[in-house]
Amino acid sequence: MEIQRIILKNVGSFENLEISLAPTESNPSNITVFVGNNGAGKTSVLKALATSLSWFTARLLTEKGSGNPIPEDDILNSANAASIEIEICDSFNTPDNSSQSEVNDHFKWTIAKSRKGRIPKYASNLNDCTHLANRYREALTRDEQTSLPIIAFYPVERVVLDIPLKIRTKHSFLQLDGYDNSLSQGVDFRRFFEWFREREDTENESGISEEVLNRLRSLRETNPEVWQQLNELNASAKDRQLTAVRTAIRRFMPQMNNLRVHRKPRLYMAIDKNGETLNVAQLSQGEKSLMALVGDIARRLAMLNPALENPLTGDGIVLIDEVDLHLHPSWQRSLCDRLIATFPNCQFVLTTHSPLVISDCKNVLVYALTNGELRQLPSQYGQDANTVLLDVMDTSIRNEKINSELNDLLDAIQDSKLAEAQQLLAELTKELPANHLELVKAQLLLRKQQLRHAKD
Template identity: 30%
Template sequence: MRIDNLTLKNFRNFENAEIPLNPKMNIVIGNNGSGKSSLLMGALTAASTFFLGIDYASPRSIKTEDVRHVAYETNKIYQQREVYPVEVSCQGVINGNACTWSRSLSGPKSNTTYGAASDLKKIASELQKKAALPSSQTVLPLIAYYGTGRLWAQKQAKQKEKQKLKSRFEGYQDCIAEQATDKQLMEWFSDMTLLVSQEGPIPQVSAVQRALERCFADLIDHDETQHVKVEYRQRYRAIVVEYVNRNGEHELHPMSEMSDGYRSVLNMVADIAHRMAVLNPQLGDSVLETPGIIIIDEIELHLHPGWQKRILNDLTTVFPNIQFIVSTHSPEVITSYKDANLILLKHEGSATQIDSAYGKDVNTVLRSILLVGDRPIEIEKLFDKFSELLHKEDYAKAKEVLENLEQILGYNDPSVYDARNSLEIEQMEWPE
């Protein structure tokens, strides 16, 4: 499952934006208030339309807060009005079939329509029927959302009926909730660990463990001697990471006690992988090849800059058939993925595809893409003042500014060095 083209009309700050998407990695960038989270909510509304055909999950509807507002003046009094209809439409591929669907909200007292999504609903409904059959080989796509509250805003998990039979469709429970819960994840690991102890290895469980082991190994810059092992242990009632560090020392840490950065990545990877295993147990060792769409707000959340450079490649390597739509402020993330679709948002509600930033210098990205200086604004002003005084040939005052910069940045700072050379050259007496 993937979205090839997303169109948002009167959706939040987008009047009419058409956004082509990459089947692998899409990175949404822009200043605060430019609409990054709005675009992600539009994409989530589009992707979750699949759940119209699934009895065990609900799609995200177009909500009151999604309606675009415009300001107008009447007798010097500024007011706002809502603009309808609100529409989210897209073209994509579902279960190998090209499909077009849309949802809309026509007014403040209306409900989100689904008539223009009948083809998608039919495909999803057929998948549900086939997946419910005994020994079914039907693959269910994963759709999931991870917001900025994914680490702290733990919601109260729903109580399951004790006699309820396990179902593949439990993989969709709370998958697009804006608040997270790890209760389902912990229950699955606990149940599977007991089952493995009784029945022997289970391929899809081993695949989930490998996903976590690989991601943690990348986070600690492992080599082959470090033997990372991830498993659920009843003693701690938690997922435990065990490994040999670079000093040859054995370490064991419950995941719940790790730093925010480790937990942010490992919780998300564990949640994705275990949902794939629940949805498609028939895939066994290949369960991580489950297709689908995953949307992540602020992918760099809680991550060290070194981890930010690796996170996108780790996710696409571990989950090769997932279409990712992520937002970020981080230049390390922006420059880290070779074939990403970069979507630059501006405050007027425009969305523009820009050239790849792969491998570019971080300061270049700050200046040319994020439009942020690579030094504090006070330092930028001092360099601007120096250049202005140099241009006016006021060398005495230019020297004072330069000395101030030397005290702050150090005598050997490259920019200070260049400024000093410029001042010396300007003061040289040239033969006529």
Template identity: 30%
Template sequence: MKIKTLKLTNYRAFDELELDLDPQLTVLVARNGAGKSSILDAISSNLGAFLTRLPGVSGHNPKDSDFRVTDSGEKPPFMRIFTRSFDGVEWDRTERRDKAKKTQALIPDGVGIKALNEYVDQFIDAQNEGKDYELPVFIYYGTGRGVFDIPQRKRGFGKKFPRFEALSGALESRTNFKRFVEYFYYLENEENRLQKEHRSFDFEVPELRAIRLAVSRMMPQFSNPRSAAPAGLMIDWNHNCTTSQLRIEQLSDGYRTTLAMVMDIAARMAEANPDTKEPLETKGMILIDEVDLHLHPEWQREFLPKLLSTFPKIQFVVSTHSPFIIQSLSDGKLVDLDHIKTEFNKSLKKEQSIEDIVENIMGVSLPSRSARLQKMYDVAQKYYDLLDEADKTSPEEIEDLKHKLDELTSPFSENVAYHAFLERQRIKAGVISSEEREDD
């Protein structure tokens, strides 16, 4: 299942929003506070109804804090999240402001979640009847994924991992990587047992093979993920022609966060569909907030293309502040939330420089200049505007004009060349005489 259309009504900052998503990649850009995370949270809430329908799994519901608050400080009668999948399944989740009958009368009819429940029931029925089926995966990685929770000991590790539980906790933006470590230990123990049984160290558990393959595709400098005592994971890192053996928590934030996420995706796919030939081709939807989190610009240029290649049948919806992420893409949809009401969405197919992206898409004027240089430029412009007024200024007002000019330039007094140039313009305009300048 992939989502084609998202509609929000009275959800957080949005009174009304309709957004069509790309079947493979949608990139959300905007200034802080424009609603990038809100869109990801809304999708997660509606996908949560899928998870909750599965036995032993739970999603999450919209919260009271998701209600939009009007300018007068009031809540509207209802809040609604509507989704439509590419295969035509429609459902929505509606929260009422209160249970009053008058409030209920103000709420337009919704479609509910009946169609979604019927869709999910096909997987439950297939599981109960022992039939083959492919379970989609839905995962949400929020900005909290940078906190990697490594268990300190193996006590209490799970010994059974049913297929549906591959989605357990998957839509919590603070992803529980501890569960992944438990699952990895389970798979490794199973592989060790089967290697002894087959008398061959070449035997691989398919689920571990999928995790190792995902790592090699996404981050080929890393290999051989394995358990570490007393608990945790080790990885081999080939760097500058030298291979180092490191615990995963010893890696930099960027490497650690990316490795954990890639292995978690692959593990959930393998757990959801253990009998499939290519677990990494599992279908589904993955949400990533601030996809550039902790990544060096050089790595940002190749991160998303590699992610799409590693998991080719997943629909990704991501947010970013990075022009390098945008520049790396040639397919998909770019949604500029700062201009969503004017449908001002840029194509990803056009080759653009970093400067073009920063200025034309991200709305930063003259990105080649530092903020200080831009401020100096703006001050000079205002300075000239004031000098233009000198011809119309009476002798009594000249002192006031001098004071204004001094205030403008004082923050940059240490820049002698800049100061001298602007002072020369004062002399030309007759606002200060050469004698006064010598006195100063």
């Protein structure tokens, strides 16, 4: 399943906005990234997508289910009505006895909203949404192992405040629970950790705990056949959903491995980082947020694809607002490539404020939002961060006051105003570190000019 296009009319700050999402004819990537200043409307686009998709998940769960309406506050201030139109391509679950010409792979539906007391300007049309949902419902009726697409929205409010060790709510592990709270705009990752703990309890009941294996590790030397049988028994009892989560985290964060719950001498969630076992609570906010994000995507894919040997190859749509949130620049740089490598068949729609996110992945489709207008950007692959900051994000690469003073210094040197240049250099030397690159360059240029004038 992929979103091909979305059209927003009088939504947020957009009067009439049409957006094609990757992959497109000219861009084979499965990642679309929106950049822009705060208030440019990046989040509005993601919320509009989530609103439209909520009707599909609702009608997949129940035939006449209702998704989220367009909030009245999201209607453009100068308008009385708004609409969101979405176009989906989905060729999955095509009936075997249907020819390609008979099968409709494209679906389009519209959600409309009018202010109270106003005559509606747009009308909702959900026929295709119902048709697509029914296609999956019919497939599930024929085969309960049918794969379903992930549909998930991770808003900027996602946080990891604590690691709950007491499970207050009994969770189910049914396939359709993969859509539980998947498009909630206030979601956090508490549920992910509760799910992991409860799921691992079930895994341990049917297998051999890590603590027991550690006590029996001496059998590896004294009785290798028994040790091999124990390992085979333990491997067969591994929970496939937990395995998918652990694999995704290891692929995405190579320094992290073996997420698990320690029960003795005290209860806590542990992970191995660079070979050292740590309490997950000891990790940085960025590490916890990224681990929980990747883990939650993997968890949902595993739940929705019960028959896939590798659930991480499942498909679907994932929306992530401010994907660079809390992440070190080195992680921002590899983020898109790792999303593609870990979840190769998912379509991602992201927003970011980081130049590194869009300059270090070759084929991402990048849009800039400015004053309600959309502009597709040329590939930023290979550009340095300073160039992206200047050309794409309209942001100076350094403090504007210092930048202006450095430019004045270089102008004075170029114009051979050596006394003025010497004074400007002395003032900047007091403010900047001695190893400041531009300051060192200016010192060399000034010295060359002084030598040249001394010869003359």
